[in-house]
Amino acid sequence: MRLRTVLATFTAGLAVATSLAAAGPANAQQNRADRADWVDRRDRADRVDSAETACSPSVSLDRFSDALDKTTYDGTFVGNLSALAVDQDGSLAALSDRSSLFRLDPRTLRPAGVVPLTDENGAALDSEGLVVDRDGTRLVTSETEPSVRRYSPAGALLGRLTVPDALRVAPAGRAVPNGTFEGLTLLPGGRTLLASMEYALSGDAAGTVRFQTWTRRGGEFTLGAQYAYRADAGLGVPEVRATPDGRLLVLERGFTAGVGNTVRLYLADPRRATDTSGVENLTGQDGVRPIGKTLLADLVSCPSRGATAKQPQPNPLLDNIEGMVITGRSRSTLKVLLVSDDNQNAIQTTRFHFLRVRV
Incomplete structure (x- = not known):
């Protein structure tokens, strides 16, 4: 009110x-x-x-901010943002897919630090997913291989998690290039890590993506269960975030030239889904129970709130939304922050969206 x-x-x-x-x-x-x-x-x-703020009965848009669009910090372009996390000190960690990790003020979004990330050979990552672990360790996905690596807050490489062979990019596995680990989240309790593939594996039904988990045992993450998630036709999964009760907020996104972006927010529940780690092909006729999902909002229905777009969009508020984090909660309402990846492109925008989501 x-x-x-x-x-x-x-x-x-x-x-x-x-x-x-x-x-x-x-x-x-x-x-x-x-x-x-x-x-x-x-x-x-x-x-x-x-x-004035409602996107749907479950989601409302408080405001948006383009404050970081086409800016630089300490000689580093602030953009290409693909993931967000809340750090231990309450600041925002914002991951660029060009291998940079920014620290942002949670109120003003003003950058206050940047750390470069590299692989074992000193090469840049295609960094897409981010979790800040309970000890401050950064868990970061790269969709090139794909991989999940562990980094210190200063950016030192600490290790790497095992990834199932089938999830590797062809010819090493069955994944398509630029279609692997986009989302990463730690479930309540800190014992289960979950990464979402963006697109289906070769041999799986179109739109059926796999969510891979790791279980923490003795301080180390080992391979856990895997689940099927059915995205809407033509959409992929760029981000996933665990809610306090163990369900998932899932972003689905697509782009059509001349039309613009489709972005939908779902509430998903993996707790009754079938473990698909031993299922070679997900055909939809295999008796597998996928993760159940409920639409919270199609963001095309959000009020534009004066936003402008640099290219055709069904709603000028929309862009290439790719990152998501839960920043707070009160009773059944979550404060959710989204960010778009501008791909360092003149006709795209780095935009933050401040949502309230009832779950």
Whole structure:
């Protein structure tokens, strides 16, 4: 509820309360009618206020920010952002797919530091997914191989997790280039790490992507269960985030030239899904129970809030949204921050979207 609604509600309520106290029996019926009218006007005001921010009954857009679009920090381009995480000190960690990890002020988004990341040979990564572990270690995916590596806060390479052969890019495995580990999240309790493939493996049904998990044992992550997730036709999975109750927020995204981006936010539940680590081909006719999902919002329905687009978009608010993090919660509502990857392209925008999501 906005400030003007709160003030109007308080003032109207005070007036009604005063009139009721002063009224005699002859005026009671009129006072009840006045109060009913006030309640109706208050409820209508709340509905209008909600309509200004609502993307759906479950998702609302508080604001957006283009503050970092086409900026630099310490000689490094601030863009190509593919993942977000909340660091131990409350700052935001923002991962560029050009192998840079930024520290951002959570209120202003102003950069306050940048760390370069490299592989074992000192080469840059195609870095896509990010988790800040409980000890401050950074877990980072690269979709080139794909891989999940561990880094210190200063950017020192600490190790690398095992990846199933089938998930490797062909010819080493069955994954398509630029279609592997995009999302990464740590489930509540910190014992299970989950990475989402962006697109289906060769031999799997179109749109059926695999979510791979690792289980922490003795301080190390070992391969765990794997699940099937069915994305909408023509869309891939650029990001996934665990909710406090163990479900998942899943971003689905696609792009059509001349039309623009499709971005949808789903709530998914892996807890009853089949472990597919031993299933060679996911055909849809194999008895596999995929991760269940429920649409929270198609972001084309969000209010544009004055946003502009540099290329055709079905809603000028939209761009190549790729990163997502849960920054806070109250009861059943999550504060969720999204960021778009501008690909260092003049016709794309680095844009942050501040959402409230009811789960």
